[in-house]
Every structure is written in structure tokens, then in C-alpha cells.
Amino acid sequence: MRFASLGSGSAGNATMIEVERTRLLLDCGFSVREMLARLARLELTPEQLSGILVTHEHDDHARGAFKLAAKYRIPVWLSYGTYKMCERYLPSDISDLQIQLIDSHTDFTVDAICVSPFPVPHDAREPTQFTFSDGRAKLGILTDVGSTTAHIERVLSGCDALMLECNHDLAMLAKGPYAKPLKDRVGGRLGHLDNQSAATLLSQLDNTKLKHIVAAHLSEKNNTPILAQTALSAVLGCAPDWVAIAEQTLGLHWRSL
Numbered sequence: 001m002r003f004a005s006l007g008s009g010s011a012g013n014a015t016m017i018e019v020e021r022t023r024l025l026l027d028c029g030f031s032v033r034e035m036l037a038r039l040a041r042l043e044l045t046p047e048q049l050s051g052i053l054v055t056h057e058h059d060d061h062a063r064g065a066f067k068l069a070a071k072y073r074i075p076v077w078l079s080y081g082t083y084k085m086c087e088r089y090l091p092s093d094i095s096d097l098q099i100q101l102i103d104s105h106t107d108f109t110v111d112a113i114c115v116s117p118f119p120v121p122h123d124a125r126e127p128t129q130f131t132f133s134d135g136r137a138k139l140g141i142l143t144d145v146g147s148t149t150a151h152i153e154r155v156l157s158g159c160d161a162l163m164l165e166c167n168h169d170l171a172m173l174a175k176g177p178y179a180k181p182l183k184d185r186v187g188g189r190l191g192h193l194d195n196q197s198a199a200t201l202l203s204q205l206d207n208t209k210l211k212h213i214v215a216a217h218l219s220e221k222n223n224t225p226i227l228a229q230t231a232l233s234a235v236l237g238c239a240p241d242w243v244a245i246a247e248q249t250l251g252l253h254w255r256s257l
């Protein structure tokens with residue numbers, strides 16, 4: 001298994017998970033044209049995608065998903081709540097769309113990849129995050145989560161690779177440029193995870209198999225890479241630069257498990 005980020009942050013998110021010839025795109029928060037350019041950086045074309053998963057309806061995750069899916073006839077997996085809230089993104093002719101509704105507690109398989117969804121606290125209708133397995137290694141991905149739960153801790157324990165939201169630094173958010181209602185939303189229980197909360201979550205997981213840790217969905221206004229890296233590396237006892245960053249523009253190149 002290997003994975004890569006095509007971009008991560010409030011301007012757009014997309015992650016690629018690959019096992020042999022099975023390739024799943026997790027979220028597509030970029031326009032189709034932008035996605036083609038970002039896929040090309042990974043030496044991929046849309047014809048090589050086995051499926052698209054949409055975590056929730058926010059623009060930075062769903063923006064280009066349905067146009068890309070319809071144009072290249074790629075099936076889309078998502079919860080019913082997310083699907084209902086994504087109606088504004090659906091192309092006028094949806095006859096080419098293959099929608100697969102998922103239950104956020106029921107695993108499913110797409111060719112060589114076993115996908116395990118789990119529900120998260122976030123201000124969307126039915127937001128879902130995922131772990132991925134090839135039967136040997138497990139990749140856990142968690143972004144867009146305002147607070148953690150015992151269930152999240154259980155499903156992310158024992159991963160070989162983790163991509164964790166480090167959205168903001170609490171002090172930078174408090175002193176930063178956002179208006180008070182937006183600060184309250186981002187920092188609230190249904191908002192986004194701050195560096196320290198991500199570190200606390202990480203400290204509660206079984207990390208004995210962990211080979212890659214990636215900080216994701218960093219705010220460009222309320223965080224810096226080094227703050228996120230410092231928070232997560234303190235838990236793992238590693239050098240800060242061992243913590244990778246999924247960047248907004250450049251994403252993160254392939255990491256193998």
C-alpha cells in the first residue's frame with residue numbers, strides 16, 4: 001500500500017490510496033482541471049481511479065468530486081447525509097454517476113482495498129472518516145473533526161500510517177484575524193482539531209507499528225508546520241521533521257507501507 005496527498009487545507013483536500021492497481025481518491029476539493037494537474041504530479045490519470053470517497057459536503061472536500069466522477073465514470077462512495085447535502089455539486093445529467101451509499105459503521109471492499117468508515121463530530125450532515133487496509137497494513141486518516149471520541153481512538157489504534165488533522169494552534173487562533181463567530185466554529189466541538197488535541201489523541205493510540213505520521217489540514221492563518229510537527233513529535237519522541245506535512249499547494253508525495 002502507498003498513499004499521497006494531492007493537497008490539504010481549507011482551500012481543497014484530496015488524498016490518494018493505492019494497493020496494486022486499486023486506487024481510491026479520498027475527497028476531491030479541487031476543480032476537475034486542478035485535479036488533473038495534481039494527479040499528473042503523482043503520474044496518474046483519472047482513468048486509473050477505482051473510486052472516489054467523499055467524507056462530507058464542505059467545499060474543500062466535495063467541490064470537484066461529482067464532475068470528475070461523471071466525466072470519467074468513477075463510482076463514488078459516501079454517506080446518505082453527505083449525498084443529500086452534495087446536491088448542489090451534482091452535474092445536470094447524473095445518468096453517468098454511480099453512487100454507492102455507505103453506512104458509517106460498516107466496512108466495504110473496493111477491489112484490493114478494505115475500507116472502514118467511522119463517524120466524526122464535525123458540522124456537516126453525516127461526516128465520515130476512514131481507515132484503509134490491504135490485509136497487511138492499516139492507514140488511518142482523520143481530518144475535519146472538532147473533538148475526538150472513544151470510538152475514534154479505537155479505530156485509529158495500531159495503524160502503520162496516520163494522517164491527522166492539525167488545523168490550528170490555540171493561541172494563534174485566539175489572537176488571529178478570524179471574526180469571533182468563526183473562531184468559535186473552528187475551535188468548537190464540531191469544528192477542527194488543534195495541534196494539542198491531535199497530540200493528545202495520538203498519545204492515546206497504540207503507535208507500535210507506526211511508520212509514517214502526517215499532519216494535515218493546517219490552517220494557513222492560524223498554524224505553522226513547525227508548531228504541528230513539534231506537538232506530534234513530542235508524543236512520539238521523534239525529531240520534529242519526521243512528522244510530515246500534507247501541504248495545501250504541494251500535498252505530500254507517495255509514502256509506502
Ligand SMILES: [Zn+2]
Nearest residue numbers: 010058060144
Ligand atoms: Zn476541510
Ligand SMILES: [Zn+2]
Nearest residue numbers: 056058122144
Ligand atoms: Zn469540513
